Amino acid sequence: MPIPPAYALVATDLDGTLLRRDDTVSPRSRAALALAAAAGALHLVVTGRPVPGIRNLLADLDYRGLAVCGQGTQLYDAGTGRMVYAATLDRDLADTALGKIEAQVGPVFAAVDQDGPHGRTLIEPGYLMPHPALPAQRTGHRDELWAAPIVKVLVRHPELTDDALAAAARAVGDLATVTLSGPRTVELQPYGIDKGTGLALAAEALGVDPAATIAFGDMPNDLPMFRRSGYGVAMANAHPDLRAAADEVTASNGDDGVAVVLERVFG
Numbered sequence: 001m002p003i004p005p006a007y008a009l010v011a012t013d014l015d016g017t018l019l020r021r022d023d024t025v026s027p028r029s030r031a032a033l034a035l036a037a038a039a040g041a042l043h044l045v046v047t048g049r050p051v052p053g054i055r056n057l058l059a060d061l062d063y064r065g066l067a068v069c070g071q072g073t074q075l076y077d078a079g080t081g082r083m084v085y086a087a088t089l090d091r092d093l094a095d096t097a098l099g100k101i102e103a104q105v106g107p108v109f110a111a112v113d114q115d116g117p118h119g120r121t122l123i124e125p126g127y128l129m130p131h132p133a134l135p136a137q138r139t140g141h142r143d144e145l146w147a148a149p150i151v152k153v154l155v156r157h158p159e160l161t162d163d164a165l166a167a168a169a170r171a172v173g174d175l176a177t178v179t180l181s182g183p184r185t186v187e188l189q190p191y192g193i194d195k196g197t198g199l200a201l202a203a204e205a206l207g208v209d210p211a212a213t214i215a216f217g218d219m220p221n222d223l224p225m226f227r228r229s230g231y232g233v234a235m236a237n238a239h240p241d242l243r244a245a246a247d248e249v250t251a252s253n254g255d256d257g258v259a260v261v262l263e264r265v266f267g
Contacts, residue, residue, distance in 0.1 A: 006265050008212040010036050011199055011225060014047040014054065015131065015182055016218035017235055018258050025061060032259035032266075039266045044068065044202055046195050046215070046225055048181040050113040050121070050151060051076045051083065053134050066205060070113060071179055071189045071221060072198030073151040075205070081117065085201060087190045088115050089176060091146040094153050097172040097188055098142075101155065104168045109156045110142060115149040122147075127156060131182075152189040162186060166220075180239070181221040196224025203228075214265065216250075216258050217242060233261050 010033070012018040018025055033043050045067040047054060051074055058067065064079035075085035094112075102108055109127035114120050121136040122145050123129065129136050139145060145153075153176075157165045166180040169188070176188035203210040215222070215229035218238040226232030226245055234246035235257045243249050250257035 007041055007214040007230065008208045009044055009203060010041050011044045011046045011213050011215040011229060012258060013217040013222055014045060014049060016237060016253050017216050020254055026256055028256045028259045032262035036262050036266045042206060046199055048221055050074060050119060051117045052119060066202045068195065068198035068202050070151045071181065071187060072194045073189050075198065075201055083117050086115055086151065087193050088149045088151055089190045091150060093175045094150065094188060095146060097175040100172050101169050104171050105157055105160060110145060111154040112145045112150040113152050115151050152187050155186045155188065156184055179221040181219050194224040195221055196228040199225050199228050
């Protein structure tokens with residue numbers, strides 16, 4: 001009988017984790033993922049990016065399985081190009097949440113990721129995309145952000161640090177879940193939805209116990225994924241909160257930290 005893998009699921013964040021600074025996956029990381037697959041483990045992408053922002057990358061990886069996108073708001077089948085699940089953020093609640101945040105810290109700049117496999121990222125005047133490689137469409141006024149269903153809102157402040165803005169944003173209470181997902185990236189998604197719920201949904205669809213997951217991440221938005229997983233690995237470049245919660249800290253994304261661990265676990 002074949003020996004079961006050490007972990008049935010390898011869950012990887014993308015930005016700051018599996019991806020290098022140039023938005024590519026190194027040959028070593030590709031080989032390590034193939035090593036895990038040969039041992040019987042499934043690769044699950046778990047990312048804050050919405051589906052349109054990763055479709056080309058998944059094709060380059062020849063990735064045909066499920067992917068958790070948009071901070072857990074979307075479950076996407078890359079093999080069929082079908083959206084399996086989507087949770088939208090009520091636009092009235094989103095607008096109210098922005099008002100509550102601005103009551104705490106003054107004016108902010110906002111963007112939204114629209115629902116659907118072809119949804120657009122819309123940015124209001126003054127908002128600067130933290131990741132210039134991701135496509136975005138500029139609007140003339142905030143009201144235009146609410147023109148179609150959305151999965152999340154991205155918020156930036158001209159002066160506050162990411163941690164300070166995330167802390168202030170939690171004043172929205174149960175209007176939305178607040179996440180810090182990357183440099184200059186504080187986000188609001190439907191209340192109770194996060195990468196952990198997305199991982200659990202994908203694991204159920206795959207017939208895998210979430211506790212049989214080894215998960216890799218770099219930012220506080222990966223904390224819910226770590227809590228659902230059996231083993232959490234933070235990158236050397238990770239936010240201090242994630243490093244403190246991790247079972248292990250590996251090398252940085254630029255130094256193939258995911259591959260370092262996968263080679264040991266599945267080699």
